[in-house]
Amino acid sequence: xxxxxxxEGLAAYSIGEKLxxxxxxxxxxxxxxxxxxxxxxxxxxKLERGKIFPTLPTLLRIAMVYSVGLDYFFRSDSEHDRxxxxxxxxxxxxxxxxxxxxxxxxxxxxxxxAVERKLNAYLATFExxxxxxxxxxxxxxxxxxxxxxxxxxxxxxEEEVVLEAGDSVYFDSRRSHAYRKVGEVPCSALVVTTS
Numbered sequence: 001x002x003x004x005x006x007x008e009g010l011a012a013y014s015i016g017e018k019l020x021x022x023x024x025x026x027x028x029x030x031x032x033x034x035x036x037x038x039x040x041x042x043x044x045x046k047l048e049r050g051k052i053f054p055t056l057p058t059l060l061r062i063a064m065v066y067s068v069g070l071d072y073f074f075r076s077d078s079e080h081d082r083x084x085x086x087x088x089x090x091x092x093x094x095x096x097x098x099x100x101x102x103x104x105x106x107x108x109x110x111x112x113x114a115v116e117r118k119l120n121a122y123l124a125t126f127e128x129x130x131x132x133x134x135x136x137x138x139x140x141x142x143x144x145x146x147x148x149x150x151x152x153x154x155x156x157x158e159e160e161v162v163l164e165a166g167d168s169v170y171f172d173s174r175r176s177h178a179y180r181k182v183g184e185v186p187c188s189a190l191v192v193t194t195s
Contacts, residue, residue, distance in 0.1 A: 002053070015059070015073050016050035022066045023048070025195070027139070035098045036065045064092055067109035067120060075115060084114035091123070102133040105179055107191070122191045126152060126181035131160065134178035141194035143173040150187030153180045163189075 002010070023033055030041035037044075039058065046052045047062075054062070056070070063070055069084075091108040110121040134155065145154070146168040153162050154169060156177045163169060171177070173193060181187040 007053075010053050011050065013074055014050075015053065016048045018073055019044075019054075019062060020048040022062075022068065026066065033062070033065065036094065037061045064109070064112065065094070067112040067117075069113040069115075071113075072115060084111060086110055086113050093125075096137075097135050100135070102129055102135070103127050104129050104134045110190075118194070120193045120195070122193075124179070124189050124191050126150070126179055126187040126189070129180045131155065131180060134180040136176045136178040138176050139173050139193065139195070141173055142170065143177070143194075144168065144170045144192040146190045148188045148190060150185040151182040152187050152189055153182045154178075155180075 023030070030044050033039075033044055034041045039061065043052075044062075047054050047058075059073060060070060063072065086109070091110070093106045093108050095103045096105050096107065097103060105124045105126045107122040107124045110123055111117055111119075131153065134153075136155070145152070145163070147163045147165050149165050151162055151164055153160055154177065156171055156175050161169070162182050
């Protein structure tokens with residue numbers, strides 16, 4: 001149980017409002033966020049409404065899904081641009097569909113420590129999957145992909161193209177798109193999105 005002084009001090013950071021803002025910006029429901037974090041939608045709702053305060057491990061779980069650092073929740077609005085470094089050992093890999101049967105790719109945020117990001121950068125590793133099993137999705141903004149290794153099958157709406165190492169593509173990510181590894185060579189790419 002928190003003392004009134006601690007509750008008042010934590011309330012000043014508006015952590016619940018920041019959590020809700022991040023979720024709405026990503027157009028995620030509480031159930032989807034729960035699947036990514038292994039936290040119940042009821043708990044997430046209480047956190048967003050400021051009914052309870054998250055522990056640091058819980059807050060870090062949520063922060064990693066949104067690709068932000070813990071400092072995002074504790075900084076004042078006067079803090080602006082700074083150097084944001086992500087060390088290889090600090091990155092975590094997430095599947096595109098937690099709990100899903102068919103995983104098309106795994107992604108690691110390359111910029112989660114940045115405070116005010118204008119883009120999102122990921123390292124993606126792609127899995128071999130049948131074209132009809134690749135999970136299609138869309139999101140606001142644009143997407144840029146640079147294939148680092150292997151061959152990548154990219155389907156945008158009804159058209160599929162195969163990109164080889166060294167190839168790149170830019171497209172409107174509001175169009176339905178899906179990815180899959182083609183061939184036997186491991187496939188990875190740098191993926192940059194804007195919103």
